[in-house]
Amino acid sequence: MVTVLDTVQRSRLRHPEKAHRPDQEVAKKPDWIRVKAPTSKNYAETRSIVKDNKLVTVCEEAGCPNIGECWDKKHATFMIMGEICTRACAFCNVSTGRPLALDPLEPANVAKAVQQMGLTHVVITSVDRDDLADGGAQHFAEVIRAIRALTPLTTIEILTPDFLRKDGALEIVVAARPDVFNHNLETVPSNYLTVRPGARYFHSIRLLQRVKELDPSIFTKSGIMVGLGEERNEVLQLMDDLRSAEVDFMTIGQYLQPTKKHHPVKAFVTPDEFKSYETVALSKGFLVVASSPLTRSSHHAGEDFARLRLAREAQLKAFAATAA
Template sequence: MRQKIRPRHPEKIKNPINPIKKKPDWIRSKLNNSREFFLTKSIVNKNNLVTVCQEANCPNITECWSKRHATFMIMGDTCTRACAFCDVKTGKPEKLDKLEPIKISQAVKKLDLKHVVITSVDRDDLDDGGSNHFYEVINQIRKTNPNTTIEVLTPDFLRKGDAYKKVLEANPDVFNHNIETVPSLYLKVRPGSRYFASLELLKNAKKMNKKVFTKSGIMVGLGETRDEILQVMDDLKSADVDFLTIGQYLQPSVKHFPLDRYYKPEEFKELGDIAKAKGFLLVSSSPLTRSSYHADEDFSKLQQNRLKNY
């Protein structure tokens, strides 16, 4: 008897679970393959470093790398969590690279960075969540690059007790932890995280080190309401957060959380104006805004303005 061949399911191919909406003109980034872009790429590759620019498929990579700006992602390229919005791979991470602090400090020097952003994957497998590794990286950068300001974008160190304090002991200039989205979407978008735990981390960071600037960011376009965004702003202000970034969520693939809609540039301007009116010291709000996007320029402007008003 001839075996029946089961037909494929074209409907699953033609209609993926979460179709990706076409990007509007204002969301498209400009390609700029300049000499500096390839220089940055070469330095990153030669030192076997990981950048969030590559791992998270950032839309601003060509612009930033053309300016020799790169956001380093420490502790590997594999995250222990599986946030529905993120393009970083999930799985069992490898052991920490003890030479990574030196490699990053040397890369910062070669790129001649005046301001560097250091982020990481979540490392729930480590007892301290990787806080001591952050400490080592910050200290090594300071030794090699004493005039470079340092911004860290950390995980939430959920259920790691006071582990976050080790990061602050190294005295970064900016302590950033992204709130990412509104409370009503947390279980779907950030199932491994807790909204109020993230707020508490930011609040405690400022309490422990009042000299450090605290920062957080939110994505829009996931299905949140305007009132919910404004409530997040108020919650962050209550936690004494200094800087705020607001950017458009871009769905990485059909397997990721579905994009609800694209916000228009004028909507970002309105949200940015509201945030400034609420008292945030620095606000970046645009379709392509990301945590580290123009972070060096924004921080430099803040320092210059403070010197003028001193």
């Protein structure tokens, strides 16, 4: 087995102050979710572009297990508005605290990095910015427009916070017309009090539904982690809730505990169980489903966007044939 660099190790390298004591080890991972350490030339080049443009990526901040694979392909998910989040979700390894002021040069720097990396599809996410009047909605819009101006053929996927209690924020982001609007539910509603205490499950469902009401042409997407103590029937109900909001794309991945102080892993879900979830989700009407232990919101995002477009075209053709 090749030496692996797991989530905790990456966290120690990026944030040594977060390193936990040796006696606080997290649950041992099964072989099916182990990954190779990132060592390729392309990985190093991607890291250099990110650093040179003074950008933050969720790949590093959240300790994503797919960083080696994605950065080798020169894919990265940019995390805008800083690296300090105003919330403290029990599953997340991003630092919590009082964020710094927004960087007015960030939209241009993100666009420049997209151009330098030659991205045909880019994913933009952010920390929660409850300190801002619009939750950072205008900044999202400025980043989208900067990318459009510099690389107009690049398709843009955003992964946003919930903009809770930020009236008008969603409308600002949708008006900038991203190609994919992603907002993750993260887990089933019974876990929200302990896993995602600052959020509201049905507010998130309504947010996704509202995107479709404002602009039906935008693809919507949401994801969850499993292994947090959820029951199978709760996951199936969550699928129905997403479909009631006309969400097009669902992702399901294994939760990995970053450190001992985070929510513990209650179960490692097997690849067969992930496949079963995928089969059920497709039967419920999602255009695309990504379900595997290593699935993450932006993993293979470009390829998945191509699948989304093809699935929508097939759906429209089938509808036209039925109507005729």
